[in-house]
Amino acid sequence: MPANNTNECDYEYNSEETLTLNVPSEYCDACLNGSTDSCSNGCLNNVKDVEEDKEAGGDAVKIITRYADGSVKLRNPNIELMDQDILYHLALGSESHDLQEMFGDVKFVCMGGTPKRMENFAHFIMNEIGYKLPAGTQLQDISAFSYRYSMYKVGPVLSISHGMGTPSVSILLHEIIKLMYHAKCKDPVFIRIGTCGGIGIEGGTVIITEEALDGHLRNSHEFTILGKTVHRPAKLDKKLARELKSLSSADDPYDTIIGKTLCTNDFYEGQGRLDGAFCEFSENEKMEYLEKLRDFGVVNIEMESSIFAALTHYAGIKAAIICVALLNRLNGDQVNSPKEVMNEWQQRPQMLVSRYIRKVLSHQGQLKSFYSQHGSIKSPRRFKLVQQESQAHE
């Protein structure tokens, strides 16, 4: 990391805020403020990591996480020595399934909380990229027999549910990264599509995460490995975030912004809500906290970003997080918008992801090949009529 960041560490930070927010002393002000990517001031952000190696001009990132052909390499020497690798929570195995045949063409791994949302996304993206299924087939939940996550595949796109909270995402990412390795996927991009609470922004706003912060506002995720505390930077690909932002349209009837995302381990007390089973703070204390988050640059709160950023970054995988705000937390705690409105809002991050995937596929000439495929339906109007006729003759 560059040595000339030292001056930025002199950034003035209100010491009262530091106290109230319980900001750890091991992070310096500039790093907490996000004004520098890594720090020479001796704070915790001074972690030697892949990204820094890359910034320093080295090819360390590629050597560690990619083979020469761009396919995913694991930071674990044990896997290639194993007879078989069972991906329990996906109901897949390296010797029971031909993972390269099944998943070798995957370029985009999209994840979100619920099986329902990710099933919907699979159908949505299928239509958007013009991907045709063979006659007499339908999408199948590949991981149905794990009873834990749902996974759908639409050509180069995987659509997977990750459940709620960082541990659930952690299990999934370990197995999906191993899946990318077994399948020899080349430079896959991971995108989390989520919902969140907004801080000072209205419901329906689309937020692209600039960096993920943990509950103590550190731009890292805390792991406990063999009983020891390990911090890994929770960094996302800034270029990808800007590219996604550039795909928002002036015609969109909502804002798309880039900002810091706070990741918590709880929905109620952990996000300063007054309406959990327990609450021992006042509305004033809550508002003071939320306003401090806002002043710190936090635009939204959710429960998965820090682990998603930390594990993808550690694996050298280009990743982004796009959420839609379901409410402005500065105005209240309970989500009161009608279901139809919320459903429309949840489409918005999906639409942005679709624009990105279409753009990349289009550049690679693949979109054209999808659209040139013949599907089952020649005329949607006549198709509907035939269905209705058929139903009437039961």
Place this chain on the structure above:
Amino acid sequence: MPANNTNECDYEYNSEETLTLNVPSEYCDACLNGSTDSCSNGCLNNVKDVEEDKEAGGDAVKIITRYADGSVKLRNPNIELMDQDILYHLALGSESHDLQEMFGDVKFVCMGGTPKRMENFAHFIMNEIGYKLPAGTQLQDISAFSYRYSMYKVGPVLSISHGMGTPSVSILLHEIIKLMYHAKCKDPVFIRIGTCGGIGIEGGTVIITEEALDGHLRNSHEFTILGKTVHRPAKLDKKLARELKSLSSADDPYDTIIGKTLCTNDFYEGQGRLDGAFCEFSENEKMEYLEKLRDFGVVNIEMESSIFAALTHYAGIKAAIICVALLNRLNGDQVNSPKEVMNEWQQRPQMLVSRYIRKVLSHQGQLKSFYSQHGSIKSPRRFKLVQQESQAHE
């Protein structure tokens, strides 16, 4: 808490272990060793909490968490002032649903990871307690429209999936405790039915958790509330644990034991597995860690116990955790037992819970009333014959 515990704090503890395991200095040796419930030695375990109040002979626990009739009282003054309370993740609301009519008779809240296991448990317990559904009805997933958790109700028993990891359990417990309050449930008992990795015990062994430990071997769960770190004791009801143990039978072809449970935030690195996407420790270091856990009294590792114990304890709810070990981690990382064997193993904690529920209901005379109800089936043999005849005439 009793002052005569001071001597127990002199318990000798190997300082090297302390270092390696990253045991926090704010916990004294006796408390870490579990040889005292709470401590006068000034360590973190000296948290003023409900259980201690109870032990001290006070009625503080009842005043805080129960109304005079034994129904659940919330440690949050805001809820009773709200127009309506939406339990988002359960697809229920205090004004949209008559929660007292629906759930007022609930006595046992059973939780486990996957929707599938908890649907199976609902059918299993229905048969075990002889509960009859009205003609022409079947069990329905009450929370189906939340797309997050599944919930089934069989008379006095709720069977709910909680997903994987502490944040997922946290959201559910907040809403279930609020549900108990809205429904005016009296002294409900919460039981987690899970799977785990054993430490020095064979696959198929049933483990009742004595106390839950976090990744740093603290008998507490760490919360971040308004940016501040808060520890809450991760205590379970010891009397209930002993009662459950007493219901194991000498005829059971497996052991049922009581011991300490380690709760981690990750399945791979967090549990010292060599087969995740990342691994930066050697097999020797892993074995050293697992053996230290064993020497510390840890008999199993899972991912939900600390939050389950901490939140139920804080709510003054009697709770227990019963898991079956899927493997002995001292022998390896991957689970290799055949599916049929694993399915049979997963029945074991359910059978213990059934014995407990039957015993309590029997004492209350309720079991008799269930069995005296007329169900739809007079003769299972003839019922089957009629079904087969009917199928043949399609």
